[in-house]
Amino acid sequence: MNICMVGYGMMGVWHSDALIGRDARFHTLVGRRPEAAREFAERYGYARWTVDLDEALADPEVDAVIIASPSETHPEFALKAIAAGKPTLLEIPLAMTLEESEAVVAAADARGVPFGLCHPMRLQPEYGPIREAALSGADPIRQIAGRFYIHRLSNVGATGYHRSWTDNILWHHFAHFVDLGLWLLDFEGELAYSFLGPLHPQTGIPMECILSVETPRNQTLLVSGSYCSRERIYDSLIVTDRQSYRLDILRNRLVTGDGPVEVAPEKDNLALVTQDFVAAVREGRQPAVPGRSVLPAMRVLHAAQMRWDAIHGRQSLPGRRLSD
Structure with a gap:
């Protein structure tokens, strides 16, 4: 499964570590700064890197997206990934407002793609x-x-x-x-x-x-x-x-x-979320924490x-x- 990772901070590290040895290919790394994105991609073996999320999502080889970018970017990036038809795992929080949260969940429901939240x-x-x-x-x-x-x-x-x-x-x-x-x-x-x-x-x-x-x-x-x-x-x-x-x-x-x-440490619990997401995409089901379930x-x-x-x-x- 070709993974697109959005973000190279601590959560980008933890999600990438969780995928090692899990029959998932580090396909594309999306970052904000070219130098940092290139360094992270080389360290983990991502096949390519870019600072353009739209470019990454347009690649038909990308099978799934994990968004680990800053919190206020979550709804914008999730909506783009969902619109591209990519199964998406989004780091916490879903959004910084209820309106944006509901909009992202509604988009995922309408598109019918697996959409999960990282609530370890x-x-x-x-x-x-x-x-x-x-x-x-x-x-x-x-x-x-x-x-x-x-x-x-x-x-x-x-x-x-x-x-x-x-x-x-x-x-x-x-x-x-x-x-x-x-x-x-x-x-x-x-x-x-x-x-x-x-x-x-x-x-x-x-x-x-x-x-x-x-x-x-x-x-x-x-x-x-x-x-x-x-x-x-x-x-x-x-x-x-x-x-x-x-x-x-x-x-x-x-x-x-x-x-x-x-x-087990917190990082191990987050790995369970990441690994379940990959399994959910393969099995055609929703991840363990579906987007709609966090709206309350x-x-x-x-x-x-x-x-x-x-x-x-x-x-x-x-x-x-x-x-x-």
Whole structure:
């Protein structure tokens, strides 16, 4: 299968690593800067590289596309790949607005191509049995909490690379936890409370966020985070009737009432998404996380954004440019 990879940052690396030895050919690498694109293509053995996505998508040899570009480019690039009839795997987030999210999903449905989202938390092996036990009634979930705290006053990503784009705590990092929580609870979700901080004078973006979702079954999903924290925290806590599960994503450790155990790193879970996508294309099915299945999470994020807009005014921000 000839793969077109869009993006050469950390996610481009992780997706490419996941494809090694998987009967997939590194066909085309699409990047923004010629020198960086050429270096990445040569390092991984992509047959060609380009800075023109339209040119890559016009190639009939390309069988599938993985989009790992900056967040605000996701809807534009996904729409182009879908219009070209290419099965597409899109990195999180689906888009930076609900309107764009719905437009991309509608386009994929109309075109009838496999279209999946990279939500690796759903494929975390430890979460599946928790969800099954909850949905069967054997061990109902009471509460889910997700936390994402980092220190990011400059535009440097997890690898130490100074990026050309700006991140967004609500639409990117909270998308992980909100989607996970709604999936575990089997609930489409309505926002109960949200706080999205004011614009930071140095970064020009909101740096703190808190939101909660409540279900009719008296279950709660709480997500909190900050880009100003001196301590790095990236974990989830699930409390059920019989047990509690705290997954420390940074330390690859699951802590329950029975004690801690080591779990696979985040990169390995992302590889499951990549490999499932390739299998889905071969088998003519939808990937494990179909595009439409993440819309409930996007609606919750949209509600939080609407509350911020009502206070501060709807506006374009670094990393989230709005159309007129």
